[in-house]
Amino acid sequence: MNYCVEVVTKQGCRDTRTDDLKGQIELLGIPGVDSVDIADRYYLTGSISAEDLGRLTDSLLADNIVETATSFPLGEDTGADGAHSYTVDVVLHPGVTDSPAESLLAGITEIGLAGVKQVATGHRYTLSGQGLTRTDTARIASELLANEVIQSFHINEPGRSPFAAPEAAATGAESISLTGLGRTQLAALSNERRLSLDGDEMEAIQAYFDGKGRAATDVELETLAQTWSEHCVHKTFRALITYTGPPPGAHEPIETTTVDSILDEHIRAATETVAKPWVKSAFVDDAGIVALDDTTDLAFKVETHNHPSALEPFGGANTGVGGVVRDVIGVSARPIANTDILCFGPVDTTFEELPEGVHHPKRIASGVIAGIEDYGNKMGIPTVNGAVIYDPGYTANPLVFCGCLGALPAGSHPTEPQTGDRIVVLGGRTGRDGLRGATFSSMESDHTTSELSGSAVQIGHPIHEKQTLEAIIAARDERLYNAITDCGAGGLSSSVGEMAEDLGAIVHLERVPLKYPGLAPWEIWLSEAQERMVIAVPEDNVARVGEIAAALDVEMTVLGTFTGDGVLRIEHNEATVGEIECDFLHNGLPRQRLTAKWEPPPRQETDLEPPPDATETLLGLLTDPNIRSKEEIVRRYDHEVQGGTVVKPFAGAAQIGPSDAAVVTPIRRHEGTTPGAALAVGVNPAYGAIDPYRMAWAAVDEAIRNVVAVGADPDRISILDNFSWGNPRLPDRLGSLVRCTQGCHDAAVAYGTPFISGKDSLNNEYTGVDGRKHTIPGTLVISSLGIVPDISRTVTSDLKNAGNHLFLIGTTGPHLGGSALAEHLGFDGGDAPEPVQALHGYRALHHAIASGLVVACHDVSEGGIAVAVAEMAIGGARGLAIDLPDPDLDALSACFSESLGRLLVEVSPQHAAEFAAAMGKYPTTRLGVTTDDQHIRINGSNGSAFIDTTVAAVTTAWRGDGTA
Amino acid sequence: MKPQAIILHASGTNRDQDVAWALELAGAKPAIVHMNAINDGTHSLLDYQMLVLPGGFSYGDDLGAGKLWAIALRNRLGADLEAFVDRGSPVLGICNGFQALVKSGLLPAYGGSSDQQATLTRNESGKFECRWVALDPAGNSFWTNALDPIYCPVAHGEGRFVAEAATLDEIESQGMVAFRYRVGSVAYPADPNGSANHIAGITNPAGNVLGMMPHPENHIVAAQHPQSRTGPTTGSGLPLFKNGVAHAALS
Structure with a gap:
């Protein structure tokens, strides 16, 4: 039997959520909404007595000072009648992370009730107004109240069950024969399964399985697609590129040269040239590592989460933060600060200008900011620095760069798994959320993307990650593991695959704890369900890790063993569903050969006649969205938790002036000299339209300048490069990227500043229904980490x-x-x-x-x-x-x-x-x-x-x- | 001997270590203990002289801030907690800890009641607010004894103190208000959440249980002050912890 508990704000009390919603409805251009009421709804199924339902409602669900709650069998309620009043019920699709529902189940257990089988949460919005129509209501619902990628809504209906019918247990793996398929058929297969592999890559896979004399399994194909995705392996940055353009920094002569990997020749080469002894790890681990002082190291990483944020802004940004935080945990560090750089379309974009299938920039901005706020604040990580850029080029492809700084005792990050070590997974359960995220984020988008790749989008659960963090830090301090990595894009297939690169491994997928039954083996293996870390644990230490995890409410799974035979063997209920040599998995990818071209854009330098009034111009510039204060965003982020924020986002007695950089310290010391870390960014895509080489110089210089301004030592600065670009198979897009990485190299060498980590997000292209292609301005973000020798000298x-x-x-x-x-x-x-x-x-x-x-x-x-x-x-x-x-x-x-x-x-x-x-x-x-x-x-x-x-x-x- | 202070860690609390540092500097010996360890009998609340419920998002705050923690506290620690309060030991709930104390009925707890008498609900601005605020101490408990105003940050989305008029009268007339946001002619953002009577913190009638939304533990050393280069040379939040620890040392 299904029940519903509805919680509403008491008469005479104010629900502050409704003010914001009313404002947003006005901005949609829908007049005539006089009142909005929001009810929280909790759906329950099971055999529940009336008495238990009452107890549950009174003790768990209503804050009796400001709220009242009612409960009823589901379906006995009615929707509004449609005479100037409409109800909109919004619920999550089955399987989407619903952390309030998890908490409610925990609460039900806490108060000792039995009989409740499943719970789900949702909202009922009641909109009223004389002129309000059903069409308007539907528009409000789809633009503001529900995102159909993760939610569904119903207007003027009695409450419906949000629960899915139980699924049968999954069968085994599917066998897919590649023998005899031509290039076209291989391409069709890649497309059909959204593998995002090209002809050469599919042929290499075909040859591999032909050589073994057997068909591939779906598990194997999906594993290869994730491992070989642009997102995971950075094919473009490793490609052999034929580049036609002027020499670095110059405008002529145009010549054709070969670049043997922009990652090696331009980025890593700079780090090697400047050869700083305090760099502990660059481009090897989940995050770059440098020394803060003799006893403490700092780890820094910036990730992008662009594609998911375009589809589901809250979830995309939320899991973007969660992902980069896991990168830092993945080098055995405790996160001590977050940063975020956001690029949106102009908030005054009209709905007529908006390509079909694209969310309005205002909705994207509001969701992204809420997602960052939710994850960072709940994990107790101060969000201290960032930037927001508005440009029409980002309307169809918003960019979300999430950064995280961590601290660890010097030399406490182990990186060598041993044969016989158990593969141990700590953290949340696995569901069908986040399937094929690595390949999805390596593709272009269009108006059908949300339907086809909706399952790539997830909602995070920061409390699980917080508890997993505490378990990892405890295990690190007891030296219980030999290697660690986070479970990100590609899920277990990537994380276990990477850790097993030298040793090989056997994994038993049926051991993975699932959120619900019915997952096929490949789905378990690829799921990007959040908040999971993988560690390599000697058998003797497994029990101790289990104790630590249990004490912190963290689930632990022993997934398998590192075997030492160089083969990745995947089993499900004792059947082998995949068997790939690690050498082929990691080295079998054919190298890409790409063509790139850059030429200086035509110049139309114009004079300003008559010259504008300078005072008015200054006042106008100060109101420009790209310059004006970002206080209304920044104050929603906790920048004080952990007590180490020394230079804050805002300066001055009234704390309204902008800071160039934040300074944080992980060291809690009340006497003597304390060192700290300054964090800042350099980003200016407008320069890139003129010359990406100069954009790179400007970004590197600005990032360095900002941390020097607050007191960082210019000889102790390291930087991260993050590139968001269009489709690299288009020579002009790739040409500007090459030109940009040339600038990165030259500027880094000139300043003696090593790159320690980076990431690229390519294929930020959106094709509208009209066939028009929308790309982004090639955007380079340089994040700087500068050491401040003494935080009292900032x-x-x-x-x-x-x-x-x-x-x-x-x-x-x-x-x-x-x-x-x-x-x-x-x-x-x-x-x-x-x-x-x-x-x-x-x-x-x-x-x-x-x-x-x-x-x-x-x-x-x-x-x-x-x-x-x-x-x-x-x-x-x-x-x-x-x-x-x-x-x-x-x-x-x-x-x-x-x-x-x-x-x-x-x-x-x-x-x-x-x-x-x-x-x-x-x-x-x-x-x-x-x-x-x-x-x-x-x-x-x-x-x-x-x-x-x-x-x-x-x-x-x-x-x-x-x-x- | 240093008083032993227990900092309860519920899954999702996150200022545990911030408070631990404050207690250390104030002269206590802090221990961060997960709720599970209290449950399994390895730690007993009554062995400690001071209890702190730190800030954070216990269990995600999904059912309302501090709600589930309040239920777990009553359920798992109920008798010990009442004994601890009754013997006069200092209890401090900050931010999420304050929310849990209020929702479990440990604050304001006037008239011998253990029902929830007030609440902390969504900020009037409708947003999470992180900013520094000035707090004027009030009341006559040991917590605010000879205490100077505190300047420290708030960081919360649900900090608006709400109670019925009769409850507010009791709180005011019994001197249970411990801190008020110092506001000028315009209340916001000096009072960042729109609390009734600008209340930032209250005690129980006996004065040994204190709850407050702002974070004095984030201003215990001068370097944390926004104007640390030109401002005061000590952290104005530390004396509050010293008051609590001094009282704990008496018991």
């Missing part, structure tokens, strides 16, 4: 005192190409900022900061000097009066140019001379003074005010009404 961006000197370090040139100003006013600004060699300047600045000469420091980037001084004034609630740096440069360029290598530095009068001397040969200009008159004055070369405004005016422009 600096923030807010102006500290009136009467101080304001210095500019670095040189300002006419660099308006791709600038915020050019974007804002809609003109071609010419060249993107040219590479500079600023390392000696950053070293000098660091020395000045470490010596206590600097009271405030701020990076000059988007919007140039004008925006940077405004931001310093906002944070410090103080004014300033400055002259423009270069009398020969036109005033507009001087104010808004985005030349690299520049920072603004506030210094007290008594330290001004010492500071100028400390900067040595690096260009250092005293621009003016800070004031207590709340005015911002920037004087032109003739001495008259070029920009004249107030701190209040720039603060209002940048923060909006300040209710964030």
Whole structure:
């Protein structure tokens, strides 16, 4: 028998969720909704007495101070009548992670009730209004209330059972003969099973099984497809590329060269060239590892979760965070900070402009932010740094980069599984969620993707991951395992496959604890069910790991054994369902040969006639979504948990000024010197449209500059590269990627900054119903990790005192190409900022900061000097009066140019001379003074005010009404 | 001898170690103990002199913040917990711990009742809020004895203190308000959640059980202060823990 318990807000109490929903309905352009009510619904099935149902309802489900609950047999309720009032019932599809339902079951056990077999949760929305129609209601339901990838909705109906009919136990593996199939038939097979393998790859697999004289199984084909996916193996970055374009950094001559893997030649080569002794692990483990000090190492990783976030923004971003956190746990580290860089379409995009099948940018942004908030906050990891970029190029393909920093005792990460070690899985149960995610994220998308690949999308369960983390850390400290990896894309097939690369393994799929019966062997093997870690445990330690896990409410499974025979053998109920030599699995992939072409885009440099009013321009720029305060997003992330956040996302007494970087420390020490880690990003896709080489330089320089600005040592900075690009089989897309990695190499070498990890997400292309292809601007995100030797010697961006000197370090040139100003006013600004060699300047600045000469420091980037001084004034609630740096440069360029290598530095009068001397040969200009008159004055070369405004005016422009 | 403090870890609590550091600096010997270990009899609450329920998302807060933890506390620790409270030992619930104390009826618990008398529900802004707030101490318990105002962060989505008018009168008239958000002419965001009477924390009538939404454990050293370079040289949250530990040492 099915029951429903409905919980509603009491009369006279306010449900704050409804305000937000009403606002969103208005933004959809649907008038006439007068009231919205939200009821939480809990569905139960089993043999439940009326008394038990009452007890369950009273003690578990309603907060009696503000809510009331009613229970009834399911179906005895009625929907609204449709006369100006509509009910919308929303439930999750069976099998989608429903953590409130899990919690309710735990609660039912806690209070000692028997008889409840299954529970599910959902919501009933009641919308009322004179003009409201059923069509409007359906639109509200599909645009705002339910995402049909993971949920279903019903209008004006009695409650329906959300439970699926029980499934029969699964049968074994399917045999698929490849013998005799031609290329076309192989391609059709790849397409039908969504293997995302090309002709050469399918032929290599065909030859392998022909050689063995047998058909393949579905388990084997799916394993190969996941392992060989772009997502897992980075085929493009390892490909042999014929590149036609000018030499790195130059515009001519156009010549054709061969690049023998951009990963090896451009990225890894830079790390090898700079050869830093404090790099502990680069490009080998789940995350890069560097030393913080003699006793502590730091692990850093940034991942993308673009494709899932486009389909199901909350779940996509949620599991994006969960995934990168697992990467850090996967190097035996405790996560200590999260970062996120988000790229969305403009929030004012009209529904007419939106390609069919694409969620509105506002919906994507709101879901993504909620997903990040949910996972990071619940795991107790401070989210401390990031960026948000709005551009029409991201409307059909939003980008979500999730980063995680972890800390571990130096040298405590074991990486060598041994023959005989047990394969132990810790964490959540396995369901049919997240099937074929690795191949899905390696494909282009269109309006049918949500139907075909909906099962690739999942919802996370941060509490499971938090408890799994605690179990792993305890096992690490007792040295109970020999190797560890996370279960991510490709599920067990990837994680066990990778760990078994040198040894081989036997696994028994029937041992995997399932969320529900009916999974075929390949589904168990590929499922990307979240919150699972795999460790290699000597037999003698298995029992102890089991004790640790049980004490923390974590489930443990001994899945199999590392055999030492070099074969990956997969069994299900004692039948062999897959048997592949590890050598073929990991080395049998034919190398790709790709063609790439880049040429400088045609230039249409235009003049600005008449020149705009500079003060109005500054105020306009400060309201630009890409520049204005992100406080309304950032305050939803807990940035204080763990107590180690020393430089916070916002600076100044009122904590409203922007910080260039965050500084966190994992070391809890109340005396003496404590080192910390500075985290920042550099990203500017607008430069890439002009020259990806310069974009890379700018991103590397900005990422370094930002951490130097808060006190990091420029000789202790490591960086991560994340590339989100279009289809690499299109020569122009790949050409710009090659040009970009050239810039990455040259900039990293120039700054002596090693890449320690990275990731690429390609095929960010969406084909609309009209056949129009939407690609993204090639987007490089550089994330920096800088060591701050002493957290008491950090600096923030807010102006500290009136009467101080304001210095500019670095040189300002006419660099308006791709600038915020050019974007804002809609003109071609010419060249993107040219590479500079600023390392000696950053070293000098660091020395000045470490010596206590600097009271405030701020990076000059988007919007140039004008925006940077405004931001310093906002944070410090103080004014300033400055002259423009270069009398020969036109005033507009001087104010808004985005030349690299520049920072603004506030210094007290008594330290001004010492500071100028400390900067040595690096260009250092005293621009003016800070004031207590709340005015911002920037004087032109003739001495008259070029920009004249107030701190209040720039603060209002940048923060909006300040209710964030 | 240092007082022994037990920090209860429920699956999903996450400021356990933050509190452990605060208790160490305040002179206690903290132990983080999972609810399961209390259940299996390896640890007894009554062996400790102080109890802290830390912040986090116990069991995901899926049935309402702190709800399931409150039920588990009553179910598994009920008698020991009442004995611990009755003998006057200090109990501190922060954020999720406060929510659990309120939903289990351990706070405000006036009139000898063990029913839930108040709640902490969704913030008025409709959003999770992480920001620093100024807290004015009130009441006459040992917790706030000679305590200066505390500046520390909040980080919660369900922190709005709500109770019926009669309950609020009891809480106010019996001096059970321990902390209020210091607000100027505009309440938000100084009061980040829209609590009744700007209440940030309350005690039980006896004063030994304190619950509060803000996180004094995240301001126990100067480096945690947002203006640590120019601001105060000590953490203003630490004296609260010292008060609790000093009281624990008496028992």
